[in-house]
Amino acid sequence: MDELLQQVAAGLATGSIYGLLALALVLIYRSTTVINFAQGEMAMFTTFVAWTMLHWGTYWLVFILILLMAGGLGALIERVVIRPVEGAPTLNVIIVTLGLFAIFSNVATIVWGGQPQAFSHYPINDETVKLGAVVLSVHDLAIMLFAALIMIGLYVFFQYTPLGLAMRATAQNATASRLMGIRVGRMLTLGWALSASVGAVAGMFVAPIVLLQPPMMLAVLLYAFAAAVLGGLDSPFGAVVGGLIIGVTESLVGTYTPKEWLGPEMALTVTVFIIILVLVIRPTGIFGKRVLRRV
């Protein structure tokens, strides 16, 4: 029983990371119906930049600067690369994001090399905290705390500020939004900026676990896709819940699958199976909105 609880708690921690990256995917998807395949690589890239900056700055200062820079990067990508293909078939935009994937991955390899690097100067140490029967590292607690703070922050922003409301309106009906006086282009840019910032946080928490290297976000991105599809691609709340479910599933499957059944490797198979199952049974995900309209 204690073992089970322990695995669930560990799953919630990794699940928070999947949830964050899934949240980044959803922020872009629901305003533009584009799946940004470069989401993970953008996060990897900003984390590398953070690693370089850590040679001269303190961790939390760099952390904040990286969030701002990631926002700028997201905005820049939207303006320069995505804007020209706006209105083109969705497939074209997806191919553009695949191109971005390749660019970020290659540039990172050229600049920082393909060797895994220890994410030095990370201030959160390996100490553990005992909560009842469960032992969690301070790192895991920090991940969950940040994921929760970001969720609450975004919820308040979207639900209670005029700008957040304008962004939700833009996601639903761009033409009507223009008639309200909302500058739709700016809202899309802002959406990409927010998304890149949230993704950057995920990257900053992945790096200390898996070592910093160009492909470090690949598996995370796959789990994040699973999380977003499971929760509903247009639901930020769903993305986080989906992330937690996927994280716990991964942890439990990894622990309790017998060796002769692939052992921990089985987790990936089960995750992909979940994606397929959701797409067949409930394509809009758990919290995705079924279109409700009266004509």
Place this chain on the structure above:
Amino acid sequence: MLAVRDVIAAYGPIVALHGISLEVQEGSIVTVLGANGAGKSSTLRAISGLLRPKEGAIEFEGRRIDRMSAEEIVALGISHVPEGRQLFSELTVLENLRLGAYSRFARAHGDGRRVHREDLSPLGRLRHDLFHAATGGIRDAAREIGQYRRRRRDFEAALNQVFEHFPILAERRKQMSGTLSGGEQQMLAIARGLMANPRLLLLDEPSMGLAPMVTQEIFRIIETINRTQGMTILLVEQNASLALDIAHRGYVLETGRIVLADTSENLQKDEAVRRSYLGY
């Protein structure tokens, strides 16, 4: 108040407006009649900036608006209630109304600053821009907080006025707008347009898909808004008899051209109008 002159507009290769001219006097209701595809909606889209004219001019209160964006035009005081209502169906009634008032805040923002800057010398502009890049954010935030109370009061006042015209919306303010009945949705669309505090209201087929009783109620409210608030209204409608009943003047549109323009009384007596649009 509004003058449209020889406007030509097209969707790609398909020309929708072949040189339209019309005028709207302040305080009046003007209607544009015509069959499906005659260019009624395109006329409104050209005025509100959704469809950019290829040629011709559109003036609003003496100002050329035909090269402005839709976002700028609504801030100038023209509200477009589009065909098919175009509500934010997954937002609540109140949120839709909040969005209707969005352009007021945008207006408060832009003005002062832009006008200043253009009067300066190039060097002055550079200094001005650098200064504002540094202080603008803080100043905007301060102004935002300073104006918050006044804005809130303005918003509440506009909301109350709109609820007076459409009491049912006050009851349903927390409801998702996609779940309203057709008539309520149309009321919300008009109410949302009014929240921008426009001086000219463009209404596109408010009767579309509604039962006759509901249509009549909505037309009665439109007339009341014009009479009590002095709201200028440009009304596009297929239901010619209802539209002519409340309008002061009317235009008849056929395949992108104005074929008739007269007072409502004269149009109601016109043989061709009676045969084609009134059905008797």
